Amino acid sequence: xxxxxxxxxxxxxxxxxxxxxxxxxxxxxxxxxxxxxxxxxxxxxxxxxxxxxxxxxxxxxxxxxxxxxxxxxxxxxxxxxxxxxxxxxxxxxxxxxxxxxxxxxxxxxxxxxxxxxxxxxxxxxxxxxxxxxxxxxxxxxxxxxxxxxxxxxxxxxxxxxxxxxxxxxxxxxxxxxxxxxxxxxxxxxxxxxxxxxxxxxxxxxxxxxxxxxxxxxxxxxxxxxxxxxxxxxxxxxxxxxxxxxxxxxxxxxxxxxxxxxxxxxxxxxxxxxxxxxxxxxxxxxxxxxxxxxxxxxxxxxxxxxxxxxxxxxxxxxxxxxxxxxxxxxxxxxxxxxxxxxxxxxxxxxxxxxxxxxxxxxxxxxxxxxxxxxxxxxxxxxxxxxxxxxxxxxxxxxxxxxxxxxxxxxxxxxxxxxxxxxxxxxxxxx
Amino acid sequence: xxxxxxxxxxxxxxxxxxxxxxxxxxxxxxxxxxxxxxxxxxxxxxxxxxxxxxxxxxxxxxxxxxxxxxxxxxxxxxxxxxxxxxxxxxxxxxxxxxxxxxxxxxxxxxxxxxxxxxxxxxxxxxxxxxxxxxxxxxxxxxxxxxxxxxxxxxxxxxxxxxxxxxxxxxxxxxxxxxxxxxxxxxxxxxxxxxxxxxxxxxxxxxxxxxxxxxxxxxxxxxxxxxxxxxxxxxxxxxxxxxxxxxxxxxxxxxxxxxxxxxxxxxxxxxxxxxxxxxxxxxxxxxxxxxxxxxxxxxxxxxx
Numbered sequence: 001x002x003x004x005x006x007x008x009x010x011x012x013x014x015x016x017x018x019x020x021x022x023x024x025x026x027x028x029x030x031x032x033x034x035x036x037x038x039x040x041x042x043x044x045x046x047x048x049x050x051x052x053x054x055x056x057x058x059x060x061x062x063x064x065x066x067x068x069x070x071x072x073x074x075x076x077x078x079x080x081x082x083x084x085x086x087x088x089x090x091x092x093x094x095x096x097x098x099x100x101x102x103x104x105x106x107x108x109x110x111x112x113x114x115x116x117x118x119x120x121x122x123x124x125x126x127x128x129x130x131x132x133x134x135x136x137x138x139x140x141x142x143x144x145x146x147x148x149x150x151x152x153x154x155x156x157x158x159x160x161x162x163x164x165x166x167x168x169x170x171x172x173x174x175x176x177x178x179x180x181x182x183x184x185x186x187x188x189x190x191x192x193x194x195x196x197x198x199x200x201x202x203x204x205x206x207x208x209x210x211x212x213x214x215x216x217x218x219x220x221x222x223x224x225x226x227x228x229x230x231x232x233x234x235x236x237x238x239x240x241x242x243x244x245x246x247x248x249x250x251x252x253x254x255x256x257x258x259x260x261x262x263x264x265x266x267x268x269x270x271x272x273x274x275x276x277x278x279x280x281x282x283x284x285x286x287x288x289x290x291x292x293x294x295x296x297x298x299x300x301x302x303x304x305x306x307x308x309x310x311x312x313x314x315x316x317x318x319x320x321x322x323x324x325x326x327x328x329x330x331x332x333x334x335x336x337x338x339x340x341x342x343x344x345x346x347x348x349x350x351x352x353x354x355x356x357x358x359x360x361x362x363x364x365x366x367x368x369x370x371x372x373x374x375x376x377x378x379x380x381x382x383x384x385x386x387x388x389x390x391x392x393x394x395x396x397x398x399x400x401x402x403x404x405x406x407x408x409x410x411x412x413x414x415x416x417x418x419x420x421x422x423x424x425x426x427x428x429x
Numbered sequence: 430x431x432x433x434x435x436x437x438x439x440x441x442x443x444x445x446x447x448x449x450x451x452x453x454x455x456x457x458x459x460x461x462x463x464x465x466x467x468x469x470x471x472x473x474x475x476x477x478x479x480x481x482x483x484x485x486x487x488x489x490x491x492x493x494x495x496x497x498x499x500x501x502x503x504x505x506x507x508x509x510x511x512x513x514x515x516x517x518x519x520x521x522x523x524x525x526x527x528x529x530x531x532x533x534x535x536x537x538x539x540x541x542x543x544x545x546x547x548x549x550x551x552x553x554x555x556x557x558x559x560x561x562x563x564x565x566x567x568x569x570x571x572x573x574x575x576x577x578x579x580x581x582x583x584x585x586x587x588x589x590x591x592x593x594x595x596x597x598x599x600x601x602x603x604x605x606x607x608x609x610x611x612x613x614x615x616x617x618x619x620x621x622x623x624x625x626x627x628x629x630x631x632x633x634x635x636x637x638x639x640x641x642x643x644x645x646x647x648x649x650x651x652x653x654x655x656x657x658x659x660x661x662x663x664x665x666x667x668x669x670x671x672x673x674x675x676x677x678x679x680x681x682x683x684x685x686x687x688x689x690x691x692x693x694x695x696x697x698x699x700x701x702x703x704x705x706x707x708x709x710x711x712x713x714x715x716x717x718x719x720x721x722x723x724x725x726x727x728x729x730x731x732x
Contacts, residue, residue, distance in 0.1 A: 241538040312575035318536050319571065320588045320641065321564035330591075331577060 047408075051401030057189035057202060058144040058152045060115055060178065064094045066127065066134050075134040082128050087120040091142075099174055110171055116143040116202045118191075141185065146201040146395035151175065152184060155394060166394070192402065196368045197379065197387070201395035204388070206403055208370045212283055212363070212378030213352060213410075219287020219374055220294055220351050225344055227291070228298030229333075232340075235299070236306040237328050257296035264293050265357030273361060280362035281377040289357050294347040301343020305336035338422040345418035349411050355382040381407045460702075463722055467704040472504050474720045475709035477698075482506035483649060483679045484530060489544035491525050491534065499525045502544070503705040505698060507649075512671060512680045514694035514711065516687055518731065521700040523683045527651050530681065531567035532560040548649075565592050568642035572654040574634035576626035576641070581618050584626040584637055585609060588645035604644055612640035613670050632663025639670065643678070650674065652682040656689065668693050687727055691715050699723045 068074045070093055071085040095111050096102065102111055119142035126140070127133055143149075147166050150156055152175075162169050178184050195205030231253075239246045268289035272278040278285045309332050317327040333340075358364070364383050371378035379387070381403060388400040472478075484507035491500040500522040507513050515523040525534070532553060534540045546553050553563055565588070576584050585605045588594075595601040605622070609615035614636040618629070626637050635655055642650055652671075656664040671680060671693050684690050690697050690711065697714040699707045699722070707714065707723045718724040725731060 310575075312571065312573055313577065314536070315533070315571060316575040316577060316638070316641075318533060319531070319564060319569035320591070321561050321645065322587075322591055323561050326591055330587075335578065 047401050047404050050398055051403075051405045052398075053153045053155075054192065054398040054402030055189050056153075056186045057191070058149040059141040059185045059187050060144045060148070061183035061185070062091070062094045062115065062119065062140050062142050063097070064090050064123065064138050064140055065097075066090060066123070066136055066138060068134055071127075071134060073134070075131045077131070079128060082131060083124065085124070085127070087123040087127075090123060091115060091119050099177075107170055110168070111174075113145050114148060114171075114174070116145050117200060118143050118203050141187075143191070143202050144184070146393055148175065149202055150394050152179075152186070153398075192399075196370050197366060197384065198368060201391070201393045201399060204396070204399055206381070206384065206406055208367050209379045209381045209384035209403070210406070211371050212286075212367070213380040215283035215371060215374045215378065216286040216290060216380055217348060217352060219283055220290040221348060223287065223291040224294040224298055224347065224351075228295050228344070228347075229302050229340055231295070232299045232302030232306060233328055233333065236303045237332065238324065253296050253299055257300060260356075261293050261354055262356040262360065264289055265360030267292065268357060268361045279375055279377075281365045281367075282375050283371065283378050283380075284374045285361050286358050286363050286378075286380065287374065289361055290351040290354060293354060293357065294351045297347035297350065298340075298344050301346070302336065302340045305339025305343065306332060308339065309335045334425075338425040341421045341425065342418045345414050345421070349414045352411060352414070353382055353407065355386055358383055359386075381410075464702060464704070467701070467706065468501070470704075473698075473705045474707040474723075475713070477505050477705070477708040479506040479508045481509070483509045483549065484681075485545070485547040485550070486529075487545040489526065489529060489542065489546060491522070491529060492541045492543075493537070494539035495541070499703055500529075501703045505705055505708060507679060507681060508696070509679055510675055510677075511696060512675050512682060512694045513696045513698060514690035515681065515683045515698045515700060516685075516690050516726075517700035517706075518726065519685075520702070522703040523698075523700045524653050526700070526705075527653055527681055527683050530649070530651055531564050531569055533564075533569065535560055565645050566647055567649045567651060568645065568647035570635070570638050570642050570650060570652045570655045573658050574631055574638055576629070576634050576637050578625065578627050580623045581609075581626045581629070581637060582622040585640050585644045588641060592645055594645065608640040608644040609637075611643055611674065612636045613666060614640055630663070632659050632666060635659060635663065635667060636670065639667070639674075643674070647678065649679040649681065652680065654683055654685055657685055664689075687715070699726065701726070 067090075070089050071087070072089075073081050073085045077085075092112055095114060099111060102108055119140075122140065122142055126138075144152070147156075151158075151167050156165060156167055158165070158167070158172060167175070175184075191203065192205050194207055195203060196208030198204040235246065235250065268285060272285050272288050273280050278288065313331050313335065314327055317331050322330065358380060363378065363380055364387065365377060365379065366387070367377055367379045369376070385400055385403045385407065388396045388403060484505075486506070487504050489500055489503040490498060492498050503522075503526055505526075515527060517523050528534045529542050529546060530548075530553075532542075534542055542554060548563070548567070552558065577587065579587070582605055585608050586601050589601055589604050595604060606615060606619075609618065614633060617633060618624070618637075626634065629637060635658075639650075639655075656667050659667065668689065671682065674680060682690075682694065694711045696708065697711045698705060699714065699718075699720070701722050707718065707720045709719070714723065715727055718727060
């Protein structure tokens with residue numbers, strides 16, 4: 001028999017060790033959380049700092065003379081003539097009137113490039129809507145060129161030697177003059193949300209990518225949710241247990257969840273595009289590929305949710321004489337719904353951010369038009385980010401970050417939806 | 430240290446020739462010898478058979494995953510409008526046997542039932558017998574109250590709804606009210622029929638489950654330890670209820686409590702390690718058991 005006091009001593013000695021271990025464990029846990037939060041904060045701050053300016057755009061005041069001579073058409077011309085009128089000349093005339101006496105060819109070129117090429121389109125739209133404007137003098141605000149925009153956002157250092165700058169000294173004189181006379185304004189960049197991609201950074205917008213992502217997600221959602229949930233229900237409730245084939249399928253589903261997504265892209269290319277002839281670059285084929293990627297996630301999450309429904313509920317239903325299908329659809333599935341929805345939305349959020357497989361199926365194309373359906377060529381948000389990050393113009397840097405902000409916004413929204421749905425459907429038993 | 434490790438083994442059965450249990454040998458029963466005996470017995474001791482029974486079962490064997498046999502050759506008749514209690518120590522197969530009677534064992538993978546089980550002369554394991562129809566005739570109440578996470582009304586109305594027993598809403602209302610009244614719950618919940626059934630107390634939940642079971646007017650109600658999770662007051666209520674329900678239904682109840690069996694049943698069946706040992710009038714079983722095992726069990730030598 002052990003001495004009682006001796007035992008107490010031994011336990012006490014071991015206590016100090018045990019508590020020290022617990023303390024160390026808690027410290028490391030806390031440290032890792034702080035570390036990851038710091039990195040997250042740094043990441044988000046950087047993205048917001050870089051992306052925020054992209055939500056505004058520099059506009060320039062322009063006094064345009066919409067004379068019939070310069071345009072080459074009069075007010076009574078038909079629409080197609082009005083469309084083809086030379087609005088470029090009008091813009092150039094306005095600029096030369098504003099900064100007279102420029103003769104050097106290089107400076108002339110630079111003068112023309114003060115405003116975005118969209119200025120002419122804006123005038124065209126204005127005149128076509130109201131041909132009576134021909135022959136009048138108008139004051140319009142037009143988008144400045146991306147270099148000018150970049151300068152006014154403070155991203156070009158005027159103390160640098162001239163040769164290293166994209167804005168030369170003579171341009172700086174013009175810009176200072178414009179600023180002094182309040183002919184420069186920073187406005188909310190609405191075109192960023194209403195137009196498609198463009199080679200000109202100041203005209204590049206995110207709408208076509210947003211719509212592309214929307215249609216792709218629509219296809220993914222309509223396919224992956226019912227198929228995934230049905231597969232999960234079958235495997236969990238109907239498939240024979242301890243069956244080699246079923247076990248094989250289970251193992252494969254779990255493995256598919258870990259397959260690199262680019263492999264699914266190649267599969268989509270080979271099967272959907274080459275074999276079935278689905279049009280490339282479209283949300284349809286993108287959605288099909290993302291469905292394959294999302295399915296394992298949805299199936300695994302749904303099975304876990306179904307499994308967590310207490311067996312007593314199933315027993316009660318069977319005991320009442322409910323058939324298997326009635327048991328599943330009246331009791332098991334409604335109770336598992338919160339978990340299923342959470343899993344689905346997490347899978348969808350994953351799919352929304354997926355890039356690599358879509359490069360394989362041609363969704364990396366330069367798409368200006370806003371897609372009108374699932375069979376129109378489209379880009380999607382992450383691919384748009386990839387494309388912009390690859391572009392040489394300085395102004396695309398902020399666009400890239402702005403697109404990331406938009407993507408993050410939608411991801412956060414989706415996660416919020418997952419939380420709300422879970423709260424809404426959660427039931428106690 | 431060794432002296433500390435010595436626990437009170439004296440209360441367990443001497444299933445092996447463990448010397449530590451030797452001092453209890455004079456009191457204990459040699460189980461293995463008796464099981465050998467049971468294997469060769471052709472029918473249970475007592476009065477297992479009746480004229481015109483509700484359930485007629487002969488030679489029922491139940492296997493789990495082929496390897497493990499849970500029930501060995503049970504022969505038992507269950508009479509109409511009687512309460513039959515099935516007692517026995519844990520793992521004796523009483524619940525398994527009960528679940529054979531409405532084919533709830535079908536829902537367990539790898540469970541196989543052989544032998545003859547007739548309900549009113551109809552083979553309930555016949556190919557053409559539909560378990561859904563069978564369970565509409567043979568209702569069940571479980572150990573743990575398991576109301577659906579729906580309203581009280583929907584819980585009781587569930588059976589009639591899925592079986593299509595009612596033509597309109599008012600008929601359904603009548604059935605729900607009637608079932609709740611029979612289960613002795615109506616007065617407590619009549620003002621909150623739309624409240625969730627899971628919000629009731631344990632005893633109320635169990636009575637709700639009974640109301641749910643009787644809403645489809647079954648012929649038999651199987652109860653698997655219906656009061657083991659309840660307090661004494663709720664237990665008493667349910668026991669009274671069982672006695673009333675006997676007028677309209679046949680009730681088979683599995684219970685851990687011998688006293689409960691004695692209070693509520695007309696006949697008692699004693700199971701042991703998968704064998705049905707003795708069946709008789711409850712009074713006889715408890716006052717004059719004919720088998721050594723039964724006697725040892727009801728006198729508390731083991732259990």
